[in-house]
Each structure stands twice: as structure tokens, then as C-alpha cells.
Amino acid sequence: MQHRVEQQQELIGLEGGARSRLPAGEIRSRLRRVETVVLDVDECLLPGYAQIALGHLAHRYLTREAGRNPARVGAWLRMTLVGGCLYLLKKFQPSGEGRNRRLHRNFGHALRGIPAAEIRRLAPEVWRDLYPGVQDCLAWLCRRVPVGIISLGLDLALESLPEKLGAPGCPMFLAFARANRVSWRDGRFDGIVEPWLAGPADKAAVLAELTRAGQAGIPLVVGHNRDESLIAREAFHSGGLAIGIGAGPADEAHFQVLLPKGDWPGLARFLAAYWP
Numbered sequence: 001m002q003h004r005v006e007q008q009q010e011l012i013g014l015e016g017g018a019r020s021r022l023p024a025g026e027i028r029s030r031l032r033r034v035e036t037v038v039l040d041v042d043e044c045l046l047p048g049y050a051q052i053a054l055g056h057l058a059h060r061y062l063t064r065e066a067g068r069n070p071a072r073v074g075a076w077l078r079m080t081l082v083g084g085c086l087y088l089l090k091k092f093q094p095s096g097e098g099r100n101r102r103l104h105r106n107f108g109h110a111l112r113g114i115p116a117a118e119i120r121r122l123a124p125e126v127w128r129d130l131y132p133g134v135q136d137c138l139a140w141l142c143r144r145v146p147v148g149i150i151s152l153g154l155d156l157a158l159e160s161l162p163e164k165l166g167a168p169g170c171p172m173f174l175a176f177a178r179a180n181r182v183s184w185r186d187g188r189f190d191g192i193v194e195p196w197l198a199g200p201a202d203k204a205a206v207l208a209e210l211t212r213a214g215q216a217g218i219p220l221v222v223g224h225n226r227d228e229s230l231i232a233r234e235a236f237h238s239g240g241l242a243i244g245i246g247a248g249p250a251d252e253a254h255f256q257v258l259l260p261k262g263d264w265p266g267l268a269r270f271l272a273a274y275w276p
Contacts (some may be wrong), residue, residue, distance in 0.1 A: 006195045011258065016269030018243075024274065025073040027257065030241045031275040035217025036157045036175075037141050038207065038231060041158075044224050044245055045134055047262060051107060054078075057122040058111055079110045095226070097199035098153060104180060104198065107192030116187050124160035133264030135165050140268060144275075145165035146175030148216065150206050152197050152227060157178040159219060176215050178206045208219045221255075222267075223247075229254040243267065 011019040020027060030274070042049040059079050064084070066076040119151035141147050149158060158177045181193040197203065221228055221235045221242040232242030232254045244252060246261030259266050 003192040014257070014270060015273035016259070016266040016271075018257050018259050018266065018270040021199075022256050025070040027241065027274050028276075030239060030256075031176055031220070031271070033218050033239045034234060034275075035145055036185060036215075036219045036221040037147040038216070038219045038221045038235075039147065039149045039229055040223040041149060041153050041179075043261075044222060046127065046130050048129070050151075050153045051103075053121060053126045053129075054157060055107060055110060055156070056070065056126055058114055058119065061122065062116070062119055075113055097202075100198035101196055104192045104196045111189045112191060114189045116184050116189065119156065119189050120159075123157050124164060126157050127164040127189075129260040130164070131264050133268060137264045137271070139164060139170060142170040142173040142269065145220075146172045146216075148176035148210070149178070150197075150203050150231065151177075152178050152202070154182055155191070156182045174198055176210055178210075200227055200230040203227060204234065206235060207231050221254070224261075225251045226254065232256075 005255065011021055012023075014020055014024065014027070020220060022030075042051075046053075048135065059076075062072060062076040062079055065072040138147060149161075155177065158174070158179055161177075162174055170231070178197070180197050183190045183193050197206070207216060207219065218238050218240040219231065219235045220240055221232050222245060223232060223242065223248045224244055225248065228244075229251075232244075235242045236256060240254065241257060242255045243257045243259065244255030245259045247255055247258060252258055257270070257271070
């Protein structure tokens with residue numbers, strides 16, 4: 001079933017620079033029903049991909065290690081070669097579950113053998129480039145309803161996000177955090193645990209599981225592309241709302257409210273105006 005909104009054929013302007021085909025009254029009504037916020041991470045909370053940022057940090061670590069210890073040159077060379085494959089996959093292969101699974105597989109190979117302590121030291125640096133306004137907007141949201149994340153990235157990276165946002169004092173932030181799990185062997189990174197979260201159906205299955213367990217209610221989804229298409233549809237059909245922040249033309253129809261890429265201050269103004 002399509003969830004494309006037909007009440008308004010043209011996008012109308014809203015507070016905060018948002019646009020929607022829904023009338024303002026329906027937006028307010030839907031936001032009043034919201035019981036849970038479900039966030040995406042990559043290209044929503046930060047301009048790039050947390051997994052790729054972690055890979056860059058790990059590569060710099062191995063470069064330093066190889067300079068000090070010739071025995072680490074092999075690991076550095078492997079990461080360099082696999083990193084090149086990851087770049088080509090990301091740049092030239094069309095998006096979709098197949099590409100995402102290949103990215104996960106190669107990423108697991110690239111980082112294999114790096115000490116767990118070093119990976120955990122690097123992980124918080126992934127969040128240094130969050131979009132401006134993310135912290136304030138999430139602080140506002142988590143005072144109202146539980147806020148969680150369903151991501152195709154790594155659970156390892158999410159561990160340090162509350163500290164970066166200053167959210168430990170907000171118990172409803174990261175009420176749930178679902179992402180791909182990493183595995184360790186002898187205190188070193190050993191890959192990403194299968195089955196992998198790799199596309200819209202995987203995100204939808206996680207949301208359904210959370211809902212059955214009572215951890216998620218009627219959702220407000222914040223995403224940006226087809227990976228959120230099914231949870232956005234579930235939000236709409238359950239009476240909630242889906243917001244695309246930086247959705248491209250091919251993905252705008254998945255969301256009922258649209259905002260420019262990275263415009264978290266605009267999102268905060270929109271929510272304050274329509275979710276009293």
C-alpha cells in the first residue's frame with residue numbers, strides 16, 4: 001500500500017522551513033499521538049556515515065602502528081586495500097541491501113585484529129561532526145517521549161553517543177538502540193555479527209519487535225532515504241508521522257514532512273510549533 005499523502009497535491013510551507021502535503025491540523029493531531037521517536041543515524045544525525053568515519057580513524061591508527069612496528073604493515077596494507085574496495089562500492093554500486101551487506105562484510109575484514117580497547121577509544125570521535133542543533137533538538141524530544149535509534153551502522157559507535165550529546169541526564173534518550181553488533185576474539189575486533197541489518201525490511205522487523213515488547217509505541221520517524229521507507233509507512237498508518245531531513249527527490253514520497261539536509265534547528269522550530 002502506498003502511503004503517499006494525497007490531501008494536498010502541492011507541498012505547503014510550515015514553521016521552521018518544513019514542507020508537507022498534510023494540512024497543519026492533521027500534523028498537530030498526529031504529533032499528539034506520538035509515543036516514541038525513532039531516529040536514523042547516517043546522513044541524519046551527522047553529515048556522513050559513522051561506520052566509514054570509524055574506518056578512517058582506524059586506518060590512521062594502523063598507519064601510526066605500522067610506522068612503529070613493521071609487523072603491523074600487513075594489517076595496514078589489508079585495511080588500505082579493503083578500504084579502497086569499500087570506497088568503490090559506496091561510490092559506484094547502486095544503494096540497496098546487496099551493497100550494504102557487501103559493505104558490512106568488507107568493513108569486518110578491514111578492521112579485524114585491531115585491539116578492542118583501541119576501537120572503543122576511537123569510537124567517540126565519530127560524533128565530533130554532528131549536525132548543529134542535534135543536541136538541543138534531541139534534548140527537547142527526550143523530555144517528551146522515549147527516543148531511540150534503529151541504524152544499519154554499528155552498536156559499538158552508538159555506545160558513546162549519549163555522552164557526546166550530554167544526554168545521560170535524560171533517561172528517555174536511547175530508550176532503545178538497535179544496530180549491527182560487532183564481535184570480538186581475544187580482545188580484538190573480529191567482524192560484524194550476522195544476520196546483518198541491511199535495508200528497509202530489517203528496520204521494519206526491529207520496530208515490530210520493539211512494539212511487541214512494549215518498548216515502542218506510535219512512532220515519529222526521522223530519516224532520509226529508502227532505508228526508512230517501511231518504518232515511515234508504519235508511522236503514517238499507525239497515526240504517527242515520518243519526517244525526512246535531507247531526503248532526495250527519489251525518497252521524498254516516503255515522508256509526510258520534509259526539511260533540508262542537516263536542518264536540526266528547523267526541525268526543532270517545526271516541532272515546537274506543531275507539537276505543543
